[in-house]
Amino acid sequence: MDQALQVIFSATFIAAVLRVSTPILLPALGGLISDLGGVVNIALEGIMLTAACAGVLISVATQSEWPGLLAGVVMGVLMALVLAFFHLNLKADLILAAIAINILASGGTIFVVFLLTGDKGSTSALVSKQMPFVEIPIIKDIPVIGPIVSGQNLLTYVAFIAVVLVAVFLYRTRAGIHLRAVGENPEAARSVGINVRAQQYLALGLSGLLAALGGVYLSMGYVKFFARDMTAGRGFIALAAIFLGGKTPWGTMIAALVFGAAEALSVQLGNLRIPNQLVQMIPYVATLVALVIYALVQRQRAIARQRKFRQTQTVAVGS
Amino acid sequence: MPTASDSAAAPLIEMRNITKIYPNGVLADNDVSFEVRAGEIHALVGENGAGKSTLMKILYGMERPTSGQIYLRGAPVTIHTPHEAIALGIGMVHQNFMLVPSFTVAENIVLGTEPLRGAFVDKRAAVAATASLAQQYGLNVDPEAVVDVVPVGMRQRVEILKALYRGADVLILDEPTAVLTPQETHELFAAIRQLVNAGKTVIFISHKLREVMEISDRISVMRDARMVGTIDKRNADEHLLAKMMVGREVFLNIAKPPVQRGPVVLKVRDLEYATEAGVEALKHVSFNVYAGEIFGIAGVEGNGQTELVEVIAGLRAPLGGVIELEGKSIAGLPPRGVRQAGVAHIPEDRLTNGVALESSIQENLIVDRYEREPFTRGGFLRPSEVARNGEVLIEQYAIRTPDGALPVGSLSGGNMQKVVVARELSSRPKLLIAAQPTRGVDIGATEFMHEQLVKARNAGVAILLVSADLSEVMSLSDRLAVMHAGRIVAIFPTTNGLTEEEVGLYMLGTKTMTQAEIERNW
Numbered sequence A: 001m002d003q004a005l006q007v008i009f010s011a012t013f014i015a016a017v018l019r020v021s022t023p024i025l026l027p028a029l030g031g032l033i034s035d036l037g038g039v040v041n042i043a044l045e046g047i048m049l050t051a052a053c054a055g056v057l058i059s060v061a062t063q064s065e066w067p068g069l070l071a072g073v074v075m076g077v078l079m080a081l082v083l084a085f086f087h088l089n090l091k092a093d094l095i096l097a098a099i100a101i102n103i104l105a106s107g108g109t110i111f112v113v114f115l116l117t118g119d120k121g122s123t124s125a126l127v128s129k130q131m132p133f134v135e136i137p138i139i140k141d142i143p144v145i146g147p148i149v150s151g152q153n154l155l156t157y158v159a160f161i162a163v164v165l166v167a168v169f170l171y172r173t174r175a176g177i178h179l180r181a182v183g184e185n186p187e188a189a190r191s192v193g194i195n196v197r198a199q200q201y202l203a204l205g206l207s208g209l210l211a212a213l214g215g216v217y218l219s220m221g222y223v224k225f226f227a228r229d230m231t232a233g234r235g236f237i238a239l240a241a242i243f244l245g246g247k248t249p250w251g252t253m254i255a256a257l258v259f260g261a262a263e264a265l266s267v268q269l270g271n272l273r274i275p276n277q278l279v280q281m282i283p284y285v286a287t288l289v290a291l292v293i294y295a296l297v298q299r300q301r302a303i304a305r306q307r308k309f310r311q312t313q314t315v316a317v318g319s
Numbered sequence B: 001m002p003t004a005s006d007s008a009a010a011p012l013i014e015m016r017n018i019t020k021i022y023p024n025g026v027l028a029d030n031d032v033s034f035e036v037r038a039g040e041i042h043a044l045v046g047e048n049g050a051g052k053s054t055l056m057k058i059l060y061g062m063e064r065p066t067s068g069q070i071y072l073r074g075a076p077v078t079i080h081t082p083h084e085a086i087a088l089g090i091g092m093v094h095q096n097f098m099l100v101p102s103f104t105v106a107e108n109i110v111l112g113t114e115p116l117r118g119a120f121v122d123k124r125a126a127v128a129a130t131a132s133l134a135q136q137y138g139l140n141v142d143p144e145a146v147v148d149v150v151p152v153g154m155r156q157r158v159e160i161l162k163a164l165y166r167g168a169d170v171l172i173l174d175e176p177t178a179v180l181t182p183q184e185t186h187e188l189f190a191a192i193r194q195l196v197n198a199g200k201t202v203i204f205i206s207h208k209l210r211e212v213m214e215i216s217d218r219i220s221v222m223r224d225a226r227m228v229g230t231i232d233k234r235n236a237d238e239h240l241l242a243k244m245m246v247g248r249e250v251f252l253n254i255a256k257p258p259v260q261r262g263p264v265v266l267k268v269r270d271l272e273y274a275t276e277a278g279v280e281a282l283k284h285v286s287f288n289v290y291a292g293e294i295f296g297i298a299g300v301e302g303n304g305q306t307e308l309v310e311v312i313a314g315l316r317a318p319l320g321g322v323i324e325l326e327g328k329s330i331a332g333l334p335p336r337g338v339r340q341a342g343v344a345h346i347p348e349d350r351l352t353n354g355v356a357l358e359s360s361i362q363e364n365l366i367v368d369r370y371e372r373e374p375f376t377r378g379g380f381l382r383p384s385e386v387a388r389n390g391e392v393l394i395e396q397y398a399i400r401t402p403d404g405a406l407p408v409g410s411l412s413g414g415n416m417q418k419v420v421v422a423r424e425l426s427s428r429p430k431l432l433i434a435a436q437p438t439r440g441v442d443i444g445a446t447e448f449m450h451e452q453l454v455k456a457r458n459a460g461v462a463i464l465l466v467s468a469d470l471s472e473v474m475s476l477s478d479r480l481a482v483m484h485a486g487r488i489v490a491i492f493p494t495t496n497g498l499t500e501e502e503v504g505l506y507m508l509g510t511k512t513m514t515q516a517e518i519e520r521n522w
């Protein structure tokens, strides 16, 4: 137990939380935009996976990380736009179309990897590139803060800067406000001349972009290879983070950090003498527990209201 | 080139030979011509489904006419989107509000044309613009309040300001008063007059002929997708309008034989309820409803009537008190238990609580009894029985539809309400709770509802009638209670000789009966 506590309160651990939260936070922000636009993107998982795979393969081919990043992002946005086309133009059910994309991504990525390498598990045989890790001058020398904030992967910084950008976009720009209006009352938006379909394309496109960044981070930052189903449900945990975060950018960030902490814990505890399988469950159990707590808090609030009312009642009657 | 005098004589808006066939084949407007003069208040009336909203949506660019032409100041125009309508100075307030609930009043008003400061939306400018516009037209709103929590009357004003903000010269108001209290209606009319004084033109749709006679300069009447005619208010009266709308004589007065009061059916004592927000909605409410009588509850909306009805119907759990049906407690039972005990409920919000919009008319007619014989046997639904029952009720209650298998959502408001009434009355209840039974319903259907209520009463059903329409409750009820701030402040043993002014004083809370007086009339 002592060991566990030491682990949690170390700078290395907090740095690990930021690292591990990144591939939840990025898709969560994307999912948030799509959700507020009224077209919640359940295909985050598949989009991440595809982007992760495309990034690695292109970085291998070009021996440079930047074309890999570009390829991942382009693939992600394209997939989201395909989803948008199926739903908005062909009127397919959004959830079903997204599930199809997830299944396609899971099988399709490993198929391509197999064709190129003959390996059905991962691309570890290939030499792929990683996005740069950034040492921030001055800050890196501050004790405690330095090791946490400095030296992270470029995409980790991008993720946290994206929180601010998404918040500004959603609440301060015309496009963001129109997008939220469309999500909440499409008829109202249409009646003032807002193009509902265009806004929903935008919402899904942006969600694809952010999810793709999360995917590229996984295979070209967090690790340096692509592995079968390496997203491991992060695209779905991201959806839970949106909900727990009260559908706001800042709340989503906090929820992503909580899930990141759970996962970082499971990684650290993996070094101790606890069965590995048990430890690996932590992020998923944490998601479930968080959702249950959320529901209980909501219920408790309702009960407190009733109780408060009853008290005022008895006081009134008693006096 | 038209001369100056020509263009002055040309009507501001002219819709010529407009026909609209919806993709599902409904002929909503059939060769309709309609003209509006600059600076007038022009009322458009007609029964549910006559095609009024469709005609106005065509003018506002939300629907395209199948054929026909629109002229603005004598020149032909095409209006294919709301955007184009707005550019031509036409604004519309829809029958169902078009607001974004989580946005503030100001954000809603500027939506789509937000003021910018650099790349960002200038919220302060939006608030300032809203405030000055509100001031200019005497439409009082709180620019920074979130729309979700502001009262209906204010939402209405937000919608009007929204149109004015876009520079509307012509304002279309589609049934603006259907959801308003008498006071709010009064304020709205004052605002409309101010708009006209400021040079605007107003098109006003309503089912309430008294309002139409009060506010409008000219009145156009539609029936069955056709324009019956346009008359000056001076030459019109309620009776004539009703006749033009329905195409036959309408009895605006309700004929009722004297009451044959039976035993107590519903007994309510000390009923208490608080909303989720902790507001005390019902405070020690007590009364009886007897078999064979209509017990009316009058009151300004929002004084606990909705909560009272929903608590009795089992949709909300009371915090305390007694609700008994023929001596057996039904307090706290779920809706099905309450129904099985013999209570029928015509809910005030038929769209959410009254019908399942996507389900068929037939299915809606059995949702309270689908699990029983003859509709279910051996655990399976029997579609032939459901259809047969549907046919009988559609015939009996004169529900206007080509096919009982169509979704209820395809019916006009009045016919939807008939579906609810048909289902509730055919369940042979001991107690019928009717909440706002004629809201948004046209004259013909209103007359029908009133007949049905009186018929049920004559057959010995106990009826609890709640309505914000004072003349309706006063003329239908045998006994009348008034609610104010969650309490019953008066119970009148008869409505004979009672005036609206008298009841109005109780509704506003300026007068209350003593507890002893009320108890005497329980």
Ligand SMILES: Nc1ncnc2c1ncn2[C@@H]1O[C@H](COP(=O)(O)OP(=O)(O)OP(=O)(O)O)[C@@H](O)[C@H]1O
Residues within 6 Å of the ligand: B022, B023, B024, B026, B027, B028, B046, B047, B048, B049, B050, B051, B052, B053, B054, B055, B095, B410, B411, B412, B413, B414, B442
């Ligand atoms: N979008 C639509 N698609 C198909 N049919 C429609 C549509 N909107 C209206 N209708 C039908 O067209 C007819 C005219 O409807 P409309 O809404 O214009 O009537 P209204 O006069 O405004 O009635 P109310 O007083 O109930 O508002 C009705 O039969 C209605 O069911």
Ligand SMILES: [Mg+2]
Residues within 6 Å of the ligand: B052, B053, B054, B095, B174
């Ligand atoms: Mg209408």
